[in-house]
Amino acid sequence: MTIDLVRSARKEFFNTGTVLQSYLYRTDGDLECLIGDGCRLRIVKGAYLESEKIAYPSKADVDRKYLEQAKKLLVRGRYPAIASHDAAIIDELKRFVASRGIDRKSFEWQMLHGIRRDLQRELLDEGFNVRVYLPFGEAWYPYFTRRLAERPANVLFILKSLFAK
Numbered sequence: 001m002t003i004d005l006v007r008s009a010r011k012e013f014f015n016t017g018t019v020l021q022s023y024l025y026r027t028d029g030d031l032e033c034l035i036g037d038g039c040r041l042r043i044v045k046g047a048y049l050e051s052e053k054i055a056y057p058s059k060a061d062v063d064r065k066y067l068e069q070a071k072k073l074l075v076r077g078r079y080p081a082i083a084s085h086d087a088a089i090i091d092e093l094k095r096f097v098a099s100r101g102i103d104r105k106s107f108e109w110q111m112l113h114g115i116r117r118d119l120q121r122e123l124l125d126e127g128f129n130v131r132v133y134l135p136f137g138e139a140w141y142p143y144f145t146r147r148l149a150e151r152p153a154n155v156l157f158i159l160k161s162l163f164a165k
């Protein structure tokens with residue numbers, strides 16, 4: 001439904017983009033279709049608890065799909081957004097960008113506000129574009145608790161980042 005909505009919105013508002021989640025089995029198909037449309041895309045691993053019927057349950061599979069899909073976007077996407085804090089994935093993608101001679105300004109890294117600030121600064125210093133994602137508005141509390149409830153690992157991440165530099 002979301003993708004249909006985006007495709008129809010793009011007829012009037014060309015710049016409308018969307019997010020794809022690598023953990024969903026269907027994402028390869030959606031990616032091809034939306035790259036073909038010239039739609040701006042953000043690729044993420046996926047934050048919510050999904051059934052094995054529709055999503056890869058193992059981190060190794062999600063990471064593998066993420067790399068494949070991010071590479072496809074870097075080569076064929078329209079100013080794509082690579083949204084991740086995973087240092088191993090970012091390193092691999094940086095090597096890919098260098099080996100393919102991809103312009104560092106032809107895409108952007110995205111990270112959540114306050115997470116891996118050191119990595120955000122490092123990427124900026126290396127000449128990449130970095131955008132920081134900051135959800136705001138009156139409904140911040142239900143948004144925040146939903147993220148924690150759906151993925152308890154986020155509680156650990158937050159605790160760890162309180163003590164990180």
Ligand SMILES: Cc1cc2nc3c(=O)[nH]c(=O)nc-3n(C[C@H](O)[C@H](O)[C@H](O)COP(=O)(O)OP(=O)(O)OC[C@H]3O[C@@H](n4cnc5c(N)ncnc54)[C@H](O)[C@@H]3O)c2cc1C
Pocket residue numbers: 019021044045046047048083084085086087110111112115133154157158161
């Ligand atoms: C800009 C942006 C937009 C997003 N939009 C969506 C969306 O629309 N739909 C959706 O399903 N998901 C969205 N996500 C979340 C995404 O799906 C992942 O759940 C999230 O990015 C964690 O995955 P990772 O790639 O950082 O790798 P992971 O392997 O999960 O994490 C790598 C490392 O990053 C750090 N880290 C990761 N997440 C956090 C955190 N929350 N707090 C503190 N440290 C953390 C930890 O050190 C962790 O070990 C978005 C993420 C970003 C950055």
